[in-house]
Amino acid sequence: MREGAAAAGLRAENLSRIYPSGEGTVTALAPFTHTFPAGLTAVVGPSGSGKSTLLNLLAGFDRPTTGRVLVDGTDLHALSEAGRADFRLANYGFVFQSHNLVTILTALENVEFPLTLAGVPRKQRRERARALLAEVGLSARAAHLPSQLSGGEAQRVAIARALAHDPRVLLADEPTGNLDSHTGERVLALLTGLTRGGRTVVLITHDPEVAALADHTLRVRDGEVTADG
Amino acid sequence: MGNVNGSDVWGLAWRGLTRRPVRTLLTALGITVAVASMVVFLSLGEGIRKVFTAELGGIGPDVQVSLSGFSQGFAPQPNLPETAVGDLRKLAPELGLTAVTPVVMAVRGSLDVSQSAVLYGLPAAQGVGAVFPRARVASGRALTAADEGRGVAVIGAKAAANLHLGLGSALNLNRRSRVQVVGVLAPESGLVDSFIFLPIRTLQRAEGAEGRVSLVALKLEDPRNARTVARTISERLNVEAQTQSDFLSFVERALRISDAVRFGISLIALIVGGLAVANTVMMGVFERTREFATLRAIGARPSFVRTLVLTESLLLALVGGVGGLVLGLGGIAAVNAYTQNLAGIDAAALTPRLTLLALGISLLLGLISGLLPARSASRLQITDALGRV
Numbered sequence: 001m002r003e004g005a006a007a008a009g010l011r012a013e014n015l016s017r018i019y020p021s022g023e024g025t026v027t028a029l030a031p032f033t034h035t036f037p038a039g040l041t042a043v044v045g046p047s048g049s050g051k052s053t054l055l056n057l058l059a060g061f062d063r064p065t066t067g068r069v070l071v072d073g074t075d076l077h078a079l080s081e082a083g084r085a086d087f088r089l090a091n092y093g094f095v096f097q098s099h100n101l102v103t104i105l106t107a108l109e110n111v112e113f114p115l116t117l118a119g120v121p122r123k124q125r126r127e128r129a130r131a132l133l134a135e136v137g138l139s140a141r142a143a144h145l146p147s148q149l150s151g152g153e154a155q156r157v158a159i160a161r162a163l164a165h166d167p168r169v170l171l172a173d174e175p176t177g178n179l180d181s182h183t184g185e186r187v188l189a190l191l192t193g194l195t196r197g198g199r200t201v202v203l204i205t206h207d208p209e210v211a212a213l214a215d216h217t218l219r220v221r222d223g224e225v226t227a228d229g
Numbered sequence: 230m231g232n233v234n235g236s237d238v239w240g241l242a243w244r245g246l247t248r249r250p251v252r253t254l255l256t257a258l259g260i261t262v263a264v265a266s267m268v269v270f271l272s273l274g275e276g277i278r279k280v281f282t283a284e285l286g287g288i289g290p291d292v293q294v295s296l297s298g299f300s301q302g303f304a305p306q307p308n309l310p311e312t313a314v315g316d317l318r319k320l321a322p323e324l325g326l327t328a329v330t331p332v333v334m335a336v337r338g339s340l341d342v343s344q345s346a347v348l349y350g351l352p353a354a355q356g357v358g359a360v361f362p363r364a365r366v367a368s369g370r371a372l373t374a375a376d377e378g379r380g381v382a383v384i385g386a387k388a389a390a391n392l393h394l395g396l397g398s399a400l401n402l403n404r405r406s407r408v409q410v411v412g413v414l415a416p417e418s419g420l421v422d423s424f425i426f427l428p429i430r431t432l433q434r435a436e437g438a439e440g441r442v443s444l445v446a447l448k449l450e451d452p453r454n455a456r457t458v459a460r461t462i463s464e465r466l467n468v469e470a471q472t473q474s475d476f477l478s479f480v481e482r483a484l485r486i487s488d489a490v491r492f493g494i495s496l497i498a499l500i501v502g503g504l505a506v507a508n509t510v511m512m513g514v515f516e517r518t519r520e521f522a523t524l525r526a527i528g529a530r531p532s533f534v535r536t537l538v539l540t541e542s543l544l545l546a547l548v549g550g551v552g553g554l555v556l557g558l559g560g561i562a563a564v565n566a567y568t569q570n571l572a573g574i575d576a577a578a579l580t581p582r583l584t585l586l587a588l589g590i591s592l593l594l595g596l597i598s599g600l601l602p603a604r605s606a607s608r609l610q611i612t613d614a615l616g617r618v
C-alpha cells in the first residue's frame with residue numbers, strides 16, 4: 001500500500017532460500033527481486049534448479065531465508081499461519097503436478113471446496129462449481145471420485161477448483177508433467193486462457209514448447225533467477 | 230477454523246471415516262463393547278436404587294431398631310436382646326409409636342442363588358401386615374396368633390415359584406427344623422415376593438436365637454417425627470435406631486462404592502477402546518498426510534484440519550457409544566429377565582443420567598483419543614507433505 005505502483009500484483013523482493021545440508025548449506029534460491037506482471041509467466045530450468053522452491057515461497061508454503069513476497073502490497077510471510085491460510089484462500093489458486101484432489105470428495109465437491117472453507121452457502125457454491133466444471137468440459141464427471149477420473153480429467157478438476165473464488169494469482173507446478181502431450185495441450189490451453197482480467201499465472205515447466213506459449217519467462221539455474229522476454 | 234459451517238465439518242469427518250468402513254466399524258465396535266459393559270455394570274446400581282426407593286420408601290418401618298445399625302447389611306444377625314422390645318413398648322405412648330414389631334431375619338443360603346431365600350420371623354399374632362401392609366394372601370391363610378411357635382410358614386410368590394413350594398409343602402429351614410406352607414402371598418413385584426414369613430418363636434428356635442431379635446420395626450403416629458424419635462431411642466436405650474432415609478442413605482453409600490468398583494472394571498475396557506480410536510484416527514491422518522497438505526495449500530487453516538480430525542474422532546466414539554447404549558439395553562433386559570425370575574425385581578435400569586453418562590464418556594473418549602492425531606495433522610508442513618512427486 002505504501003509501495004505505490006510496485007504494490008500492485010505479485011512481487012518477490014530480495015527473496016532467497018538456503019537449506020541446511022549436512023555440515024554446510026544448499027542455496028536452493030539465491031536472492032532475487034522480480035515483479036510478476038499480469039499474464040502467464042513460465043518458470044523454466046533444469047531439475048533441481050530451484051523452481052519448486054520459488055513456487056513454495058510465492059505460495060507461502062515455505063519461509064524465505066531472506067526477503068519477502070508481496071501480493072498487492074501485503075507481505076505474505078508477515079502474516080500468521082492462519083492469516084496466511086486465509087490469504088491463500090482469498091487470493092491464490094493452485095494446480096500441482098498430481099494428487100491435487102481430496103480423495104473422499106467428488107469432482108464437484110472438490111471444486112466447491114475453497115468456497116466451503118470460505119463458508120459460502122451450499123446452494124450458491126454448488127451452482128458456481130457446476131459452472132466451473134462445465135467450463136473445463138467435465139459436467140458429466142461431477143459425481144465421480146478422484147479415483148474414477150483420468151489424470152487429465154483430475155488436472156482439469158484441479159484447475160476448476162483453483163478458479164472457484166476467482167483468485168488474483170494462479171500458481172501451477174508442472175501441471176502437465178504427468179500427462180501425455182495431447183492431454184497436456186488441453187490442460188495448457190485452459191491455463192493460458194486464465195490470464196484474462198489481469199490475473200497473474202505462474203507456471204513451472206520443463207517443457208520449452210510450453211514455455212513458448214507464455215507471455216514472460218523466468219529462467220532458474222542453480223538457484224539463480226533471471227528474467228527475459 | 231475460519232468460516233466453515235459446522236455441518237460441512239461433520240459431513241467431511243463422516244466421509245473421512247467411511248473411507249475405510251471396515252476399520253471404522255471394528256473400532257466403533259470396540260467402543261460399543263466398552264460402553265455396553267459400562268452401561269450394564271452401572272445399570273445394576275441404578276436398578277437397585279430404584280427398587281429400594283420404591284419398596285422401602287413406601288412400606289418399610291418408619292423406624293428400625295437394631296444393635297449395630299445397617300453396617301451389618303440387609304439382614305442383621307439376631308443379636309438384640311428381646312428385652313429391648315419391652316423397653317420400646319414402655320416408650321410407645323411418649324414417642325407416639327403405634328406398632329412395635331420384633332423381627333428375626335435369617336438367610337436360607339444355597340449354592341444355587343435361585344434356591345436362596347430370606348427368612349423373616351415376626352409375631353404371628355401381628356401378621357405380615359404389621360411390617361408390609363400391602364401384602365395379601367393369594368391362597369391358603371395368613372398367620373394367626375395360634376401359629377406362634379408352630380412349624381408353619383406364609384411365603385412370597387417368587388419364593389414359592391423358585392423353591393417349588395405350594396400349600397401344604399414342607400420346607401426345611403435347616404437340618405433340624407422343617408415347617409409347612411399354610412399360605413402363599415399374591416405377587417407384589419418387590420422384595421417381599423422372595424421372603425418366607427414365619428412365626429417369630431419358630432425362627433428363633435430354628436436359628437438358636439431364643440430371647441434375641443434382629444431388629445424391632447416401629448410404626449409412628451406421625452412418620453414425619455421419625456428422625457426425632459430415632460434420636461431419642463438411640464439416646465435412651467443402648468441401641469441403634471434408624472429411619473427409612475437413614476436406610477436409603479446407607480444403601481446409597483453402599484451402591485456408590487460398588488458403582489466405583491464396577492466403573493473401575495469397565496474403565497479398562499473404555500481405555501482399550503479409546504486407544505483403538507486413537508490408533509484408527511492416527512492411521513487415517515498418516516494415510517492422508519498429502520490430502521491434508523492439499524487442504525492447507527488451498528487455504529485451510531491449521532485449526533480447520535485440527536477440528537476435522539477431532540470431529541472424526543468424536544464421531545467415531547459417538548457412533549460406538551450409541552451402539553454401546555443399544556447393546557447395553559439388550560444386556561440390561563437379559564439381567565432383568567434373570568433377576569425378575571430370581572427375586573421379582575428389575576435389578577438393572579437405564580436411567581436418563583446413565584444414558585447421559587455413557588454418551589458423555591464416549592465423547593470424552595473421542596476427544597482425548599483425537600487430541601494427538603489432531604495435533605499432528607494440524608502441524609504438518611505443507612512442503613514436506615506435498616513432497617516430491
Ligand SMILES: Nc1ncnc2c1ncn2[C@@H]1O[C@H](COP(=O)(O)OP(=O)(O)OP(=O)(O)O)[C@@H](O)[C@H]1O
Binds near residue numbers: 020047
Ligand atoms: N527441504 C530441503 N532440504 C534440503 N535441500 C532441499 C530441500 N528442498 C529442496 N532442496 C534442494 O534445493 C534445490 C532446488 O530444489 P527444487 O525442488 O526447487 O528443484 P526444482 O527446480 O523444482 O526441480 P524439479 O524440476 O526436479 O522439480 C535442489 O538441489 C534440492 O535438492
Ligand SMILES: [Mg+2]
Binds near residue numbers: 052053
Ligand atoms: Mg519441482
